[in-house]
Amino acid sequence: MRVLVIGGDGYCGWATALHLSNRGHEVAILDSLVRRHWDNELCIDTLTPIAPIQTRLKRWKDLTGKAIDLFVGDLCNYEFLKNSMLQFQPDSIVHFGEQRSAPFSMIDREHAVLTQVNNVVGTLNLLYVMREHFPDAHLVKLGTMGEYGTPNIDIEEGYITIEHNGRKDTLPYPKQPGSFYHLSKVHDSHNIHFACKIWGLRATDLNQGIVYGVLTEETGMDELLINRLDYDGVFGTALNRFCIQAAIGHPLTVYGKGGQTRGLLDIRDTVRCIEIACNNPAEPGEFRVFNQFTELFSVGDLANMVQKAGTALGLKVQVDHLENPRVEKEEHYFNAKNTKLLDLGLQPHYLSDSLLDSLLNFAMKYKHRVDEKEILPKVKWKG
Numbered sequence: 001m002r003v004l005v006i007g008g009d010g011y012c013g014w015a016t017a018l019h020l021s022n023r024g025h026e027v028a029i030l031d032s033l034v035r036r037h038w039d040n041e042l043c044i045d046t047l048t049p050i051a052p053i054q055t056r057l058k059r060w061k062d063l064t065g066k067a068i069d070l071f072v073g074d075l076c077n078y079e080f081l082k083n084s085m086l087q088f089q090p091d092s093i094v095h096f097g098e099q100r101s102a103p104f105s106m107i108d109r110e111h112a113v114l115t116q117v118n119n120v121v122g123t124l125n126l127l128y129v130m131r132e133h134f135p136d137a138h139l140v141k142l143g144t145m146g147e148y149g150t151p152n153i154d155i156e157e158g159y160i161t162i163e164h165n166g167r168k169d170t171l172p173y174p175k176q177p178g179s180f181y182h183l184s185k186v187h188d189s190h191n192i193h194f195a196c197k198i199w200g201l202r203a204t205d206l207n208q209g210i211v212y213g214v215l216t217e218e219t220g221m222d223e224l225l226i227n228r229l230d231y232d233g234v235f236g237t238a239l240n241r242f243c244i245q246a247a248i249g250h251p252l253t254v255y256g257k258g259g260q261t262r263g264l265l266d267i268r269d270t271v272r273c274i275e276i277a278c279n280n281p282a283e284p285g286e287f288r289v290f291n292q293f294t295e296l297f298s299v300g301d302l303a304n305m306v307q308k309a310g311t312a313l314g315l316k317v318q319v320d321h322l323e324n325p326r327v328e329k330e331e332h333y334f335n336a337k338n339t340k341l342l343d344l345g346l347q348p349h350y351l352s353d354s355l356l357d358s359l360l361n362f363a364m365k366y367k368h369r370v371d372e373k374e375i376l377p378k379v380k381w382k383g
Helices: 011-022 034-042 053-064 078-088 109-133 180-199 238-248 267-279 299-312 353-365
Strands: 002-006 026-031 069-072 092-095 138-144 159-164 167-172 202-208 210-212 252-255 261-266 287-292 295-298 319-322
Touching (some): 011 026, 026 053, 026 078, 092 109, 109 138, 138 180, 180 287, 202 267, 210 267, 238 252, 238 299, 238 353, 261 287, 267 287, 299 319
Parallel strands (some): 026 069, 138 202, 202 287, 210 261, 252 319
16 A cells, blocks of 8 residues: 655654565655754754665665655645645555654743644644545554553553443543643544544554664664664653663663553564554544553563663663652553554564663664763753
8 A cells, every 4th residue: 555654754653664665565754854853952862873864765775676755844834745645645644743752842831832733733734634635544643652641440442431320431541641742642632533533534543652672674674774762861762761871881760769660562563563553444434542562561670671681791780760850650550451453463572681682782882872961861840
């Protein structure tokens, strides 16, 4: 099929675009390249050296013979988005094109507004282009498990059946987002659900857990195809950050008690989940929700696993508990369901010693690129 990957220059988007191209789909990337600009604004850089998007795509074609089209522009520019989609004519639209960092959204008013305008308005523009020109296309939208928060009951996949005062209904699962970024994703979910119900669009919302790893079959083919790997306090995520910290001898930065439990998945499973969703589209009018993760770990568990794996490689790994810059429960109940993607054929890569060894060795290879001043958190939820 023809698949448009919005945000295809980013961490998950780049790996997904290459994977879908490698599987025989006709792929195009639409991206404003603003993620690179934000690195410059914050004076941070990815651990890995990232080539310009045009260089990446040329190398992909040289290696595989497969061309990926490129549309450079802003999702919030409706005319650009409409004209790009009319030119490419997608069957499926994979939407990664959002500001994806909770700390970034909590820096100050400007960054909160930027996050919500970029994410919510961009998605609304996309829904209107679909209504007017691509009513049969399938939207595969990246959500986040962070929409749910940490309720003291099991987390279902998108919906929950409630009996109240003798009456029963199935309703969207209650949301308790923990940042202005996570709030933007909740707004997206509501807007997409509404568009499916009113206009008959079809959409799959993938509430993704924390992604770890860097290599997929495709990004490992060549140095020019390498994916980004963030370690800083704004864009870096827990397990990736811990491995990079261990590689340079920096204490692992566990926030607070470390009991915060989250869903995690290997980036190889991210690209496979997107493929599964594209190959098994929602029905017209259906807003489908999948919880996209493979395992549950606490932040403290992850730190201990990295410490153990690092010690086995001869690294001296210390775990530090820092004052938590976020406002969140540090010990809580967390049991989330994740059966729908498994039922459709996902065969997960579970976190193992060999994967941690691989990630640690990868971090050690590029550790000369680490700026230690960017490791500790600088953004506090209370300002």
